[in-house]
Amino acid sequence: MATDLVPSQVVPPSAEATPEAPRRKRRPRPVPLWRDLLRYRWLYLLLLPGLVYFVVFKYLPMYGLTIAFKDYVPFLGYSGSEWVGLKHFQELFTGPDFGRLMFNTLLLALLTIVFVFPAPIVVALMLNELRLRVLKRSVQSLIYIPHFLSWTIVASLTYLLFSVDFGVIANWIHGLVGGQKTDYVAQADWFRPLIVLQLLWKQTGWGTIIYLAALAGVDSQLYEAARVDGAGRWRQFWHITLPAIRPTIVVMAILTSGHLMDSGFEQIWLMTTSLNRDVADVFDTFVYYIGITQGSFSYATAVGLFKGVVGVVLIFGSNLLAKRLGQRGLF
Amino acid sequence: MTIFSRRRLAVAVAASTALLAASACSGGDDSKGQAASDELTVMAPLFGTAPDPGGELQQAVEKQIGKKLKITWVPNAEYGDKSNVTFASDKIPDVMVVNEKGPSFLKAAEAGAFWDLTGKLDKYPNLKPDNEQRAKNSQTNGKTYGIYRDRPLLRSGIVIRKDWLAKLGLKEPQSVDDLYAIAKAFTERDPDGNGKKDTYGLIIPKWPGNYASASPYDVVETWFGAPNGWGERDGKLVPGFDTPEFLAANEWLRRWVKEGLVNPDFATLDSANWNDPFVQGKGGMIIDVNVRATQLLDLFKEKNPKDFDKVTLVGNLKGPDGEKHSYPFTGYNMVIAISKQHVRTDEQLDQVLQTLDKLESKEGSVLLANGIEGRNFKADGQYAVPINETDPKVKAIQNDVDKAFIQLGTRAGVGIGAYQPRPNDATSRAMRESFDVLMNEDLKTAVFNPALSIVAPTAVSKGQTLDTIIPDARIKYLSGAITEDQLKAQIKRWYDSGGTQIATEVNDLAAKAGG
Numbered sequence: 001m002a003t004d005l006v007p008s009q010v011v012p013p014s015a016e017a018t019p020e021a022p023r024r025k026r027r028p029r030p031v032p033l034w035r036d037l038l039r040y041r042w043l044y045l046l047l048l049p050g051l052v053y054f055v056v057f058k059y060l061p062m063y064g065l066t067i068a069f070k071d072y073v074p075f076l077g078y079s080g081s082e083w084v085g086l087k088h089f090q091e092l093f094t095g096p097d098f099g100r101l102m103f104n105t106l107l108l109a110l111l112t113i114v115f116v117f118p119a120p121i122v123v124a125l126m127l128n129e130l131r132l133r134v135l136k137r138s139v140q141s142l143i144y145i146p147h148f149l150s151w152t153i154v155a156s157l158t159y160l161l162f163s164v165d166f167g168v169i170a171n172w173i174h175g176l177v178g179g180q181k182t183d184y185v186a187q188a189d190w191f192r193p194l195i196v197l198q199l200l201w202k203q204t205g206w207g208t209i210i211y212l213a214a215l216a217g218v219d220s221q222l223y224e225a226a227r228v229d230g231a232g233r234w235r236q237f238w239h240i241t242l243p244a245i246r247p248t249i250v251v252m253a254i255l256t257s258g259h260l261m262d263s264g265f266e267q268i269w270l271m272t273t274s275l276n277r278d279v280a281d282v283f284d285t286f287v288y289y290i291g292i293t294q295g296s297f298s299y300a301t302a303v304g305l306f307k308g309v310v311g312v313v314l315i316f317g318s319n320l321l322a323k324r325l326g327q328r329g330l331f
Numbered sequence: 332m333t334i335f336s337r338r339r340l341a342v343a344v345a346a347s348t349a350l351l352a353a354s355a356c357s358g359g360d361d362s363k364g365q366a367a368s369d370e371l372t373v374m375a376p377l378f379g380t381a382p383d384p385g386g387e388l389q390q391a392v393e394k395q396i397g398k399k400l401k402i403t404w405v406p407n408a409e410y411g412d413k414s415n416v417t418f419a420s421d422k423i424p425d426v427m428v429v430n431e432k433g434p435s436f437l438k439a440a441e442a443g444a445f446w447d448l449t450g451k452l453d454k455y456p457n458l459k460p461d462n463e464q465r466a467k468n469s470q471t472n473g474k475t476y477g478i479y480r481d482r483p484l485l486r487s488g489i490v491i492r493k494d495w496l497a498k499l500g501l502k503e504p505q506s507v508d509d510l511y512a513i514a515k516a517f518t519e520r521d522p523d524g525n526g527k528k529d530t531y532g533l534i535i536p537k538w539p540g541n542y543a544s545a546s547p548y549d550v551v552e553t554w555f556g557a558p559n560g561w562g563e564r565d566g567k568l569v570p571g572f573d574t575p576e577f578l579a580a581n582e583w584l585r586r587w588v589k590e591g592l593v594n595p596d597f598a599t600l601d602s603a604n605w606n607d608p609f610v611q612g613k614g615g616m617i618i619d620v621n622v623r624a625t626q627l628l629d630l631f632k633e634k635n636p637k638d639f640d641k642v643t644l645v646g647n648l649k650g651p652d653g654e655k656h657s658y659p660f661t662g663y664n665m666v667i668a669i670s671k672q673h674v675r676t677d678e679q680l681d682q683v684l685q686t687l688d689k690l691e692s693k694e695g696s697v698l699l700a701n702g703i704e705g706r707n708f709k710a711d712g713q714y715a716v717p718i719n720e721t722d723p724k725v726k727a728i729q730n731d732v733d734k735a736f737i738q739l740g741t742r743a744g745v746g747i748g749a750y751q752p753r754p755n756d757a758t759s760r761a762m763r764e765s766f767d768v769l770m771n772e773d774l775k776t777a778v779f780n781p782a783l784s785i786v787a788p789t790a791v792s793k794g795q796t797l798d799t800i801i802p803d804a805r806i807k808y809l810s811g812a813i814t815e816d817q818l819k820a821q822i823k824r825w826y827d828s829g830g831t832q833i834a835t836e837v838n839d840l841a842a843k844a845g846g
Contacts, residue, residue: 074419075444096796096828165596186598186810273537274806275598277799290795295415295435 068302088302105282109260111192116199117256120207128215143205154198155270159185188276214248250327258315261307283307370399372424377404379734388731391703396689404735423670431476431666434791440476446669446680449475455688465662470784473844477666478741484662485770485777486620487550490627493643495522495615506649507554514592517615532592534614536602542801547618553658553778555580555650560780568782568838572801572822585809598806606630621766628759640758646769659777667741696743701750702732715750787836793829800825
């Protein structure tokens, strides 16, 4: 890619041809790397800060992952701590918590894919059909707002609205349905619905941005031509709009799959109570608990590493799947 | 390449690269230098805004100890997390307030990150333990890792709406049966007189601690005769929740929940908002520490300075068998430990301990717990009377004392030692004076935890699985989500997940410590 931009290539050979020009023609084999580096050194130099950034801040810290295979004691340091091989992984996989954590994490991920992932697509498509620009713009701006509120505030709002003692919505539902009061925020049965509801409220509006951008890029001539051919609203939607944003949906799906094991620590942590802990415990909160609260850094790192590996596998897997299904993948 | 010359571009790139590299490396730069001997680094909890390091109080303290202080104040709510992260860093302060039984502290201490002070404190008159119970409680498996920070040995009590009692013609409770009767009356006999049934007896919040952490549940269980934490049954130490008294207490409380005598959101109410339902007139009782009573008095006074005498404090209660069992506290709250990172030799340790000895002397304690005499308070008998209250500089001193420096006191601390702060109205004064009367009365029947100084290794390694089993099961049982059989099954699950091992270890370690 970068070579397209190199000035020496763009400039057409003039009458007084540079001495290199004929030589390049004579040699069909690819330029050795070092020569390439030397020739385009200024461009490669531009790449350097980015490379340094990734090496220093992303790759070097990975050295710390070695403590997943050690009994890390901070006072002894990385090198002084004893190697223990796969002890922590063994403990994780055979421990009493693993099954429950896996189930809770995956079920939340599944609910997210089914309910939260399609929501912005639907909303974006609906916004796209709006004729009144003022209405479209103001709705768009209003639904972004929840994204900027922290999870702490979202959790407080949920408690305020759904508390069994003074919750406005809880009392309202109780007034409609009657019977015994339901403790939405404490009961295990209501934990997952509330989490999904919070995610929908907070993220849907923000998620529409990328789809709206894709929709804005659709050539209006396509619609005009379709209308001339007698296609109705529904036909236009089915044959023009949807195919236009399909690549975006696929890319978003692949990116989302990498985060399947991330349940959103803050949100879960804030909504956990003694009554719903059995369904609320996920890998993220578990890592916090054993790492920060209990000080078992090695075990926590092992759990985090496991999570990371699963994430990588899922990204590659879904990318492959997308290609198999005839879509353009991410890479 | 017209606007940017190649050279200029190269310089820009090189500069930004260097900047990146520099910012990445700046993390661990100043750790190699040894702590200068005239400076002491400290980490302690903070309850408000952090003091100005150049402030009047800090200067006075530095003058008292003859060293410069570099103090990291950490908000109390995140103190535990922040200390755990600090243990893992290469910047452990010389002197640190720590929970000496926390798993991550123990791991660090056992690896040699902190000094073992067992037997080393006796030559320092202001550091050596002045109370046997406290000294014993603050040890960890027979080792002293720090200087304990004094607190009253018993602070449990029941705070009750005084005006509601009077309105319904009820007397202060003596026994758990009285308490139930009061809760029932507060719920059903309209104590606020608004003609609606919109009140409840007892207010309980979502409890942040685990089993045996001075929660209202733990206190009630003790009243019923259950052990406080661990207790002897048939010559062996058993966890408190494995006793019939534990089950009886919770069956009793479960009835409260079922009959609506407790706030319905007891599993989720934020403990920071614990006072609200009381002050708003929704609930009439709180089982907690005695200072809750003065806090509530202050809140009522804020609402109506003319009529605020609405709070009464009652001590521990007689159980169903007529015997009184009181819930004591540990008598201290965290210890001051000394890290080995900069303090490496015995001479250096001696120096630090000498400095601390000056800090905890009579004069030092007054500075930490009351402030500068003649500036922000004057002594009047056992009381400290605030003076110059409107001067902003004096206000800063008072803030530094109350919100921060008092946390460094071991002999003087919250609610103990030096001069007592004097409340400026008769009602609050009487309330504060009742603290000691109630404490001394209840200490006669206090149920101490014989295993308080013991930390079982399995509890450290398997804490993540075990810690929440019992408190969660208890809440589930109280809320009606599980039956008594299921509660018993959860207790069995605790044993099966490593509890059996913990019980064995506790018994072994206790035998060793006792013999």
